[in-house]
Amino acid sequence: MKKLLSVAFILTLTACKFNSEQAALPIFGNRTPTTVNGKTDTIYQTIPAFTTVNQYGDSITNKNLDGNIYVADFFFTTCPSICPTMHRNMLTVFDAFKAEKDIKIISYSIDPKHDSVAVLKKYADKMGVTGNTWWLLQGKKEEIYKLSESYLVGKPKEDARQQFIHDGFFILIDKQKRIRGFYDGTVPEQVANLITDIKKLKSETDQIVK
Numbered sequence: 001m002k003k004l005l006s007v008a009f010i011l012t013l014t015a016c017k018f019n020s021e022q023a024a025l026p027i028f029g030n031r032t033p034t035t036v037n038g039k040t041d042t043i044y045q046t047i048p049a050f051t052t053v054n055q056y057g058d059s060i061t062n063k064n065l066d067g068n069i070y071v072a073d074f075f076f077t078t079c080p081s082i083c084p085t086m087h088r089n090m091l092t093v094f095d096a097f098k099a100e101k102d103i104k105i106i107s108y109s110i111d112p113k114h115d116s117v118a119v120l121k122k123y124a125d126k127m128g129v130t131g132n133t134w135w136l137l138q139g140k141k142e143e144i145y146k147l148s149e150s151y152l153v154g155k156p157k158e159d160a161r162q163q164f165i166h167d168g169f170f171i172l173i174d175k176q177k178r179i180r181g182f183y184d185g186t187v188p189e190q191v192a193n194l195i196t197d198i199k200k201l202k203s204e205t206d207q208i209v210k
Contacts, residue, residue: 024204025172025197028152028179046177047072050147052108052139055120060106060135062177069201070104071194072171073185074148074156076111077123082168086185087127090134090170096195098133102175103198105134110145110156110166112138152179170194175207 029045049062071093075083090105097103109115115123120136129136139147148155148166156166172181172194181197183190201207 025180025201028182044176044178045150047150047173047179048147050139050143052137052144053117054135054137055117055124057117060137065104065106065173065177067175068102068104069175069198069207070106070173071198072106072108072151072173073169074108074110074144074153074166076109076166077115077119078111082186086168086170089185089188089191091127091129092188092191093170093195093198094129094134097198098131100133102202103133107134107136108144108147109136109138110141110148112141112144152182172197172201174201174204 027044031045032043034041034043047062052060054060071090073086073090075086077083087107090107094105109120115136115138117138120138124130124134124136145156151171153167153169153171168185170183170185170191171179172183174180180201181194183194185191
């Protein structure tokens with residue numbers, strides 16, 4: 001199975017799953033059948049380990065997301081095109097879940113050379129983002145670019161003018177670090193669907209904290 005899904009294929013699957021409010025969210029990515037003690041199970045693709053720093057200067061790794069449902073995206077603070085629209089829409093998600101301790105938003109900068117901790121903090125302050133629900137993350141460029149492939153979105157690129165090109169998807173990740181949905185972050189209706197799916201995901205048996 002190809003690591004990257006086409007935009008059309010992702011949006012088709014996303015649209016289909018909204019036809020039934022009761023249907024479980026799909027699980028995207030590679031899957032490997034396995035047999036343990038005669039019982040067949042499936043190992044799903046998950047988001048791998050990473051090391052970053054957030055807008056407060058705190059070290060953030062994949063371990064900080066243990067036990068959390070989260071939404072991820074890729075951006076850069078000087079983006080003149082889709083990022084401002086994406087993050088205006090992400091504020092809707094932030095406002096909906098900022099009081100819930102097991103919901104996080106993480107935005108990976110694809111321009112870590114410019115997007116220092118101070119720059120990320122200024123960007124967050126300008127949006128009115130406070131607390132620890134939404135982390136803006138800086139890491140090593142090559143590691144962030146490679147990590148994007150694990151989220152099944154297009155790997156960021158730089159054009160001849162050194163402008164960054166990236167997908168505008170919000171990616172929904174469950175507490176087992178499996179990919180559960182893709183949403184066009186520039187489309188308010190898709191973001192509304194994301195909010196609905198987060199609530200649905202919270203109700204799944206294996207996402208409930210006991």
